[in-house]
Amino acid sequence: MAVAHKKETRYTKSPISRKVKRGGRRVVSEALVKHGVTNLVPNVHVKRGDTVILISGPKKDGKYEADLKKRLDERNAYKGQIGKVLSVSPEEGKITVEGVNMITRHQKQRGVGQQAGMMRKEGPLFASRVMLYCNACKKPTRVKHKIENGKKSRVCRHCAEGF
16 A cells, blocks of 8 residues: 655745745745746845835834833834834845844853843844935935936935935
């Protein structure tokens, strides 16, 4: 009697991921196997060094319980926060913004000169939560692409200032 083997690859509708489950089975996102699709990585609309503003998240003047308010103040991930993009990870669709979404990490002492303790650093957040911020007109804006002298440049739609 033949033993029926389970499928070694299972497809799911979850986001882009490659997981190996118990028994050696692989779980692959359907986004990675769609027919006719060439760009499976989402396009990130910001670059390192851009100034961005958070367009989603809790409001700073909202009424929250004391412990929740304290955690939100520590993270500094309120709607309307402005910061500079430190790093971009297009594979995950995430960015790191200076002074926004602060997380705490506990660190052991590794060497003689290194100190143990709690470190605060910026955590990544999804690029869809931010919008480019124009310093000239002081508001969030979408980008307009211009081609001048064979070079592509990004400008603000409101005031036509460059980024």
